[in-house]
Amino acid sequence: MRVSDRFVVLGVLTILVLIVLGAATFLLIPNTWLQDRLVLIDLDRTVRPANPWLARFVKTCCGVCGAVCLLAAALIVANFDRVLRYASNLGKDVRAFRQQIQTDVERFYGSGYRWEVIGVLALLVLGFAMRLGVFLNPMSFDESTTFVLFASRSLLDVLSDYSTSNNHIFHTLLSYLSTKIFGVSPVALRLPAFVAGLLIIPLTYWLMKRLFNANTALLAAGLVAVGPPIVEYSTQARGYTLQTLFFLAGFNVASYLRERSTITGWAVFIAVFAFGLHTVPTMLYGLAFVAVWMFITAARGQHLRTLIHLGPAMVAIGAGALLLYLLPIMRTGLPSTLNLFRIPWADFPEKLLGALRTIRWCWTGYLHYEFVGLLVLGFVAAVFPLHKRGLVLLILIAMLAGTLPLMIVQQSVPPPRIFNFLFPIFAGLCSFGLSCVFGMLRFNQKSTHTLVWIIIVTLISGGWSYSRLRFSSKQTGYPGFLGTNCCGEGFFADAPTVAEQLRSKLNRGDVLVAREGSGFVETTRFYLMMAGLSPTLVHPYDLEVGLGQLIRYPQLYVVVRRSNAGGSGELLQTLGCSLAEFDEFFHSPKLLEHNLVTDLYQLKPRNPPARAPTVAELSSNIDYVW
Numbered sequence: 200m201r202v203s204d205r206f207v208v209l210g211v212l213t214i215l216v217l218i219v220l221g222a223a224t225f226l227l228i229p230n231t232w233l234q235d236r237l238v239l240i241d242l243d244r245t246v247r248p249a250n251p252w253l254a255r256f257v258k259t260c261c262g263v264c265g266a267v268c269l270l271a272a273a274l275i276v277a278n279f280d281r282v283l284r285y286a287s288n289l290g291k292d293v294r295a296f297r298q299q300i301q302t303d304v305e306r307f308y309g310s311g312y313r314w315e316v317i318g319v320l321a322l323l324v325l326g327f328a329m330r331l332g333v334f335l336n337p338m339s340f341d342e343s344t345t346f347v348l349f350a351s352r353s354l355l356d357v358l359s360d361y362s363t364s365n366n367h368i369f370h371t372l373l374s375y376l377s378t379k380i381f382g383v384s385p386v387a388l389r390l391p392a393f394v395a396g397l398l399i400i401p402l403t404y405w406l407m408k409r410l411f412n413a414n415t416a417l418l419a420a421g422l423v424a425v426g427p428p429i430v431e432y433s434t435q436a437r438g439y440t441l442q443t444l445f446f447l448a449g450f451n452v453a454s455y456l457r458e459r460s461t462i463t464g465w466a467v468f469i470a471v472f473a474f475g476l477h478t479v480p481t482m483l484y485g486l487a488f489v490a491v492w493m494f495i496t497a498a499r500g501q502h503l504r505t506l507i508h509l510g511p512a513m514v515a516i517g518a519g520a521l522l523l524y525l526l527p528i529m530r531t532g533l534p535s536t537l538n539l540f541r542i543p544w545a546d547f548p549e550k551l552l553g554a555l556r557t558i559r560w561c562w563t564g565y566l567h568y569e570f571v572g573l574l575v576l577g578f579v580a581a582v583f584p585l586h587k588r589g590l591v592l593l594i595l596i597a598m599l600a601g602t603l604p605l606m607i608v609q610q611s612v613p614p615p616r617i618f619n620f621l622f623p624i625f626a627g628l629c630s631f632g633l634s635c636v637f638g639m640l641r642f643n644q645k646s647t648h649t650l651v652w653i654i655i656v657t658l659i660s661g662g663w664s665y666s667r668l669r670f671s672s673k674q675t676g677y678p679g680f681l682g683t684n685c686c687g688e689g690f691f692a693d694a695p696t697v698a699e700q701l702r703s704k705l706n707r708g709d710v711l712v713a714r715e716g717s718g719f720v721e722t723t724r725f726y727l728m729m730a731g732l733s734p735t736l737v738h739p740y741d742l743e744v745g746l747g748q749l750i751r752y753p754q755l756y757v758v759v760r761r762s763n764a765g766g767s768g769e770l771l772q773t774l775g776c777s778l779a780e781f782d783e784f785f786h787s788p789k790l791l792e793h794n795l796v797t798d799l800y801q802l803k804p805r806n807p808p809a810r811a812p813t814v815a816e817l818s819s820n821i822d823y824v825w
Contacts, residue, residue: 204286210794215341220808222265232253240352249355256529289462296463299455303409306312317415318653325660326400326424333434338385339690340718341365342436343702343725346388347734350436351377361527367438368527369478383729388436396433396440400424401818402447403623409454410590411631414638414652418630419623421660422574426626428561428619428677438478443620445475446485453489456791457496461503466514466523473519486738488621490602495593517653541610550612562622573659578625580632589627598624691722693794697758700792700799704756705736708811712749712757714773715739719758719797735817742775746784751812755802756791770800 205730207615234254238246268548269342275282349357360366373391375515381387402421408416423429432439473488478499497505499650502647547775563574581591598621606612618786701711711727713719724734741748749755759773770788771781785802792799 204283204290208286209283211298212272212275214277215268218268219265219272222261222268225261226258226265227714228258230258232484232818237355238353239356244605246353247717254357262321264444264718285593288351290504292461295459295568296455296461296467299459299464301760303405313418314650314653315413318656319401321657322404322417322420322424322660323397325421326397326430328398329425333431334389335385336434337690337692337694338340338388338725339435341451342388344372346374346383346649347721347724347728350378350388351383351728357529359522359526362531364480366702367441367478368437368523369474370441373441383437389434390441391435392436392438394702395444396429399429399443399447399502399623400749402444402451403578403626406447406451406454406623407627407630409451411627412634414634415627415631418656418659422626422630424662425563426622428622430496432616432619439616439619440717442475442479442482442485443623444534445478445482445712446489446620447623449475449485450489450492453493456505456508457493457500457502457592457811460502465508465601469512469515469519472516475524476516476520477523478616482620483615484602484605484613484617484647485620486513486601487605491600492593492597494578495597507613533803543614545741547610548613548643552605554612554615558618560627561615574629576636577629581628582632583735591631592629617741642677690798693758693797694719694722695726697723697792697797697799698730698732701727701756702730702732703792705732705752708752708808709754709756710736710738710752710817712738712740712755715741721758723758733817740774746774746776748807749802750784750804751808752804753807753811755804757800757802759800761796761798769798 232250234248234251237249237253239249240246255497311615349371350358350489352360354372354375357366357371358368361368375389377387377390378384381390387726400420404416404420406416407419409445411555429440429443435555436511441684450467452464452468452471455461456468472482472486475485490509493505493509496508497501599795602618619738634652637655697711705711711723713723720737720739724737727736728734738749757770757773759769762772764771771778774781783805789801790798791801
């Protein structure tokens with residue numbers, strides 16, 4: 200028994216005692232004082248205390264935590280020698296798991312693999328450059344909504360409000376902290392997704408080298424460095440790259456558990472997938488994929504310990520995720536938190552085929568047929584090598600068994616971006632097939648073989664990245680939107696400019712009018728908030744209601760996308776009215792600004808209201824249920 204084991208046990212005992220003392224102190228705090236500090240922030244920036252039950256709930260949880268820690272401390276003191284033996288065994292378990300990883304580090308990045316290390320670093324630089332090319336784009340619609348509805352509010356709102364699925368809670372928490380540290384800006388908001396997107400590259404290399412070989416790992420990392428779904432969502436403040444990162448980390452840990460079942464490995468596995476589910480609930484697809492893969496590989500290899508531990512681990516992941524979602528469930532209810540959107544069975548095949556088409560366009564770069572052909576060649580070739588055929592087929596089986604049954608049970612087809620976490624697996628299978636084709640060539644020296652392969656990886660990855668750096672707005676077919684591909688949402692190119700123009704023009708009661716569903720509403724709200732204005736100053740114009748919804752404002756500014764109509768005809772198209780209807784409500788419009796893809800008009804009503812709308816009345820501009 201090591202001396203360090205005794206110090207670890209004493210350290211744990213000390214921490215438990217401190218938690219008990221802290222919980223006891225916290226319970227003495229008056230409920231009213233605590234309630235005043237548990238605040239919610241509405242979108243009109245009104246700060247209000249949370250419901251009284253929340254203060255009682257927090258105190259109850261704190262009391263339960265203190266009681267559990269007190270019981271644990273008492274058990275440690277009463278059974279100190281036995282706990283020391285457990286600590287000694289646990290120490291051996293931790294060292295065994297660490298030794299597994301350390302062995303791979305020495306094997307993957309030792310002195311004999313210098314060119315591979317250089318290749319991975321070069322791919323990281325390429326991936327950074329590709330992401331930086333779109334990192335500074337204006338905000339897209341969904342990420343703007345994420346900030347406006349969630350990350351701009353209080354920490355309690357971030358952790359408890361799941362009224363829409365835009366709140367990828369763990370990612371929103373990181374974005375919230377980032378904006379508190381670095382200030383509100385697209386860079387600060389996107390930083391967590393950007394960092395996660397870069398870390399996907401080495402994790403893909405690590406996983407593919409464990410599953411296949413060095414050549415496969417290097418090309419797979421190259422494809423992930425420039426692949427459209429990873430690049431685009433690495434530059435959007437959404438949780439999808441974080442979900443992919445957790446999936447790859449969990450898959451890597453699962454590959455170690457397949458070889459040797461350790462308590463430490465299972466603890467890491469449980470934590471990774473629990474936080475992955477806390478980021479995006481559809482991480483359930485990734486968890487099912489890895490669980491099926493582990494079950495089949497462990498059964499084939501007769502790893503009984505892994506099979507025995509897999510079930511309890513799944514239960515622990517579910518319990519951990521439930522605990523993390525406890526606040527959202529209590530605030531918004533279980534149905535809203537689960538956010539299930541069922542579709543009729545008759546529409547299921549059509550929706551599934553549509554999702555597969557979108558995934559094909561997104562994952563292959565849509566118009567780059569030379570790269571599509573190359574990837575298809577690799578994917579087909581991956582099935583034929585005899586020495587790895589079983590592993591490839593097993594991955595494909597796990598992919599189908601982990602996704603399709605869940606969709607059938609839920610009776611829904613998730614948006615294609617939900618499956619971005621599978622792109623590194625797809626890249627790995629294609630890379631394995633191409634590496635097998637390359638392996639038919641013979642070289643005199645291993646270094647020459649490695650160098651030639653690195654050149655091939657550079658040509659494929661670099662050529663793909665160069666050919667798809669950016670589509671113009673005409674190529675996308677959406678004037679005013681400059682998307683890099685059909686993977687991610689587009690963005691309103693003039694949003695920062697319009698917000699800056701309005702900052703000095705908006706008086707009390709004035710609003711900006713943008714057509715509902717146009718995408719202008721969400722992004723303009725974000726940039727108005729950056730300028731210190733309220734997001735309620737943007738009125739989403741509903742065509743079905745008509746001009747009557749605007750009579751309460753003393754003055755309006757309307758953002759209009761330019762089209763073939765020209766001049767005021769574009770304004771009438773935006774408002775969905777005739778010239779006679781317009782003249783009934785407003786004086787002649789005044790063109791204030793002529794921007795890149797839109798025009799900004801000023802409107803003054805013929806019968807202005809007696810008073811400007813109040814802050815509370817303006818808050819109705821946010822179409823959102825609190």
